[in-house]
Amino acid sequence: MLEAIAHPTDFSPEGQPAFHHALGLALANRCRLDVIHVEQGGEHGGWQDFPQVRATLERWGRIAPGTGPEQVLEQTGVTVRKVGIHETNAAQGLADFLKGHRPSLVVMASHGRAGLDRLFAGSVSSDLVQATGIPALLLGPGARPFVDAETGAIALTRVLVPIDHDPAPETALDALDAFNAAHGAALDPIHVGSGGPVIPHMAVRELTGSVVETILAEAEGAQLIAMPTRGRHGLLDALRGSTTERVLVDAKVPVLALPVRA
DSSP states (O other): OOSEEEEEOOSOGGGHHHHHHHHHHHHHHTOEEEEEEEEOTTOOOOGGGSOOHHHHHHHTTSSOTTOOGGGHHHHHSOOEEEEEEEOSSHHHHHHHHHHHHOOSEEEEEOOOOOHHHHHHHOOHHHHHHHHHOOOEEEEOTTOOOSBOTTTOOBOOOEEEEEOOSSSOOHHHHHHHHHHHTTTOOEEEEEEESSSOOOBTTBOOEEEOSOHHHHHHHHGGGOSEEEEEEOOOOHHHHHHHOOHHHHHHHHOSSOEEEEEOOO
16 A cells, blocks of 8 residues: 655646546545645745645545545545645755655656657656656656546556566566555556566566557556656667656556666
8 A cells, every 4th residue: 555645736737637646546545645836936826726635525525515624634534735845946856855755656747758858858757756766657648547537536457567677677566566555456567579577476478569669559458557667878768768758658548657676
């Protein structure tokens, strides 16, 4: 089970599905939820701009109308904290907070940048995964949510798990087990190529074809892609992005990035 979830928000409408996933998963795990916003130069936001937690819980039928902030924990098992951070570098501010508080999971929207735009503009979500080593549920621009925005219902029955020898997946799969404990979704491990890794108690399907395209095709019948990752290495990966980042750009489902411990 997850012990704490962090949701960085930029207050944009595009971030609402990520908020719904963060709140839905916090309810399923009865754990703390930190909703975080980094204020950058010239920005003037307030607590009223944060995603509306109690209004959403009321709509989902999880709390009674008129429930006060102090009663949310009693009715849902979830402690909600809204955190404002003042930092000119969003990725650094978030990374410092996450490394200090060590949530079990980060849930955030990703713009899914690719090519030169990604190289020069950077990717906050990718930077966070690499800097903190914390698993991150990333919702790319075309991802179908598995948490219903109107009811909060979680529809998660199959998780595609692409694995390879490098990075070795064993430590990342521990984090996947913690994520999946509240859902019991079927795990479908695949390896693109021959001679894939042997994982105890898991039957790994071996497939042929281009790695990214094969993963995307296999994800058609899943609600989530869970990928062990160790980040980018070298200029070519910096330009194209890691395999996880390249999948995120075109994935029709959310991607759970699972950093591999050294």
